[in-house]
Amino acid sequence: MSFSYDPYDDRTQLARYIDRYPLSFKRTPLEPLVPRPLTLSERTGPVAADLFTLGPMDLSKTSADAPRATGQLIQISGRVTDEDGSPLAGAAIEIWQANSAGKYIHDADRHNAPVDPNFTGEGRLMTDAEGNFQFFSIKPGAYPVLESGWWWRPPHIHFSILGRSWMDRFVTQIFFPGEPLNETDLLLNAVSDRDVRERLIFQFEGTSMGEVNAMGFRRDFVLRGRRQTPEVD
Amino acid sequence: MIVSPYCTIGPFFPASFVEGHDDLTRYRGGTARGQHIVLSGRILQEGGVPTRNTILEIWQPDANGIFSSCAGADPGFAGWGRARTDADGWYRIRTIVPGSYGDRCPHANLMILAIGLTRRLVTTVFFADDPDSARDPVLDCVKDATARRRLFAARENAGEYRFDLILRGENETPFFLD
Numbered sequence: 001m002s003f004s005y006d007p008y009d010d011r012t013q014l015a016r017y018i019d020r021y022p023l024s025f026k027r028t029p030l031e032p033l034v035p036r037p038l039t040l041s042e043r044t045g046p047v048a049a050d051l052f053t054l055g056p057m058d059l060s061k062t063s064a065d066a067p068r069a070t071g072q073l074i075q076i077s078g079r080v081t082d083e084d085g086s087p088l089a090g091a092a093i094e095i096w097q098a099n100s101a102g103k104y105i106h107d108a109d110r111h112n113a114p115v116d117p118n119f120t121g122e123g124r125l126m127t128d129a130e131g132n133f134q135f136f137s138i139k140p141g142a143y144p145v146l147e148s149g150w151w152w153r154p155p156h157i158h159f160s161i162l163g164r165s166w167m168d169r170f171v172t173q174i175f176f177p178g179e180p181l182n183e184t185d186l187l188l189n190a191v192s193d194r195d196v197r198e199r200l201i202f203q204f205e206g207t208s209m210g211e212v213n214a215m216g217f218r219r220d221f222v223l224r225g226r227r228q229t230p231e232v233d
Numbered sequence: 234m235i236v237s238p239y240c241t242i243g244p245f246f247p248a249s250f251v252e253g254h255d256d257l258t259r260y261r262g263g264t265a266r267g268q269h270i271v272l273s274g275r276i277l278q279e280g281g282v283p284t285r286n287t288i289l290e291i292w293q294p295d296a297n298g299i300f301s302s303c304a305g306a307d308p309g310f311a312g313w314g315r316a317r318t319d320a321d322g323w324y325r326i327r328t329i330v331p332g333s334y335g336d337r338c339p340h341a342n343l344m345i346l347a348i349g350l351t352r353r354l355v356t357t358v359f360f361a362d363d364p365d366s367a368r369d370p371v372l373d374c375v376k377d378a379t380a381r382r383r384l385f386a387a388r389e390n391a392g393e394y395r396f397d398l399i400l401r402g403e404n405e406t407p408f409f410l411d
Contacts, residue, residue, distance in 0.1 A: 008239075027347060031408075036370075045292060081234065083235075108286055158242070223237070
């Protein structure tokens with residue numbers, strides 16, 4: 001099966017230049033991006049299952065019998081498809097996020113919020129045959145972007161997806177519904193279209209009660225790529 | 234269906250997602266065939282200022298021009314890798330000189346993910362002794378001769394290639410429409 005990849009339609013994406021986000025003006029190329037043909041090299045990509053050790057499906061525990069991290073337990077689920085709606089099986093999903101106090105496990109995080117020793121902060125998993133994924137975590141906290149002097153990031157989870165090729169490699173951040181900081185976030189508001197904005201926000205899926213008590217959230221992802229129409233002579 | 238919106242990778246991509254992926258020459262207990270090299274360089278923003286904590290990903294064929302996801306590929310070569318720039322903007326990847334195949338000149342695909350970039354930037358680094366005589370369907374899309382030469386890695390010493398990525402401004406690296 002061969003796939004075609006159209007360039008991203010800018011209307012479905014965030015703006016490249018964002019006011020009050022200075023690095024967008026220092027790192028975005030001045031020259032127009034160069035159109036090119038897509039050869040085998042761009043249409044292939046690594047087989048994720050060969051590359052990675054797939055980590056915990058539960059970021060809220062450092063091991064199966066360890067205590068839960070502090071905060072609201074959440075269950076995240078979703079499905080990864082291409083533009084035809086066909087599932088991407090075996091796609092690797094890398095997740096990372098702040099803990100419930102808004103602190104990342106990273107040497108670049110200078111926010112003076114506490115680290116939670118029970119929270120992994122990151123995980124890798126793989127989509128099943130239907131493109132579905134799910135994991136448990138703790139609802140991330142908000143945190144200040146210290147160098148900005150004013151900007152607080154709303155709660156969000158980072159996703160990095162390795163799909164079927166170099167062309168559908170995908171990285172994003174997904175936000176939580178109803179958060180007051182969503183209204184002022186520079187990134188979430190770098191979209192002109194209401195529908196695009198909604199694609200950056202989890203849908204609340206209700207609560208579960210029983211062995212695990214968690215709030216459920218869902219986000220489906222559509223990666224670039226369509227089945228190529230056979231050429232007719 | 235409408236494609237999902239990209240968003241910036243931000244400053245906090247976990248170190249554990251990078252560790253071990255900057256050496257493509259050792260893979261699943263094997264060692265890659267071909268000429269082992271270090272590909273390194275700086276990733277600079279406007280004004281030649283280094284970008285720290287930038288993520289670079291690479292995808293290239295093996296020494297025979299075969300991609301790791303295709304039949305007959307070198308089992309000791311990863312094909313894909315990832316590195317992070319240090320405080321001076323340097324990245325460093327151990328790989329092999331990619332083989333040519335079909336109409337493609339030896340090359341590696343590169344991707345940049347960084348704060349300030351809402352989407353990834355993609356380009357291709359080429360390996361050739363004489364850049365001006367190299368022919369390649371992707372390279373040939375860059376019409377300006379000076380810009381075109383910026384897509385070639387410079388051989389510095391035996392086994393060492395240098396390739397800087399200048400995101401914006403003077404000597405800007407050509408990036409491809411994505």
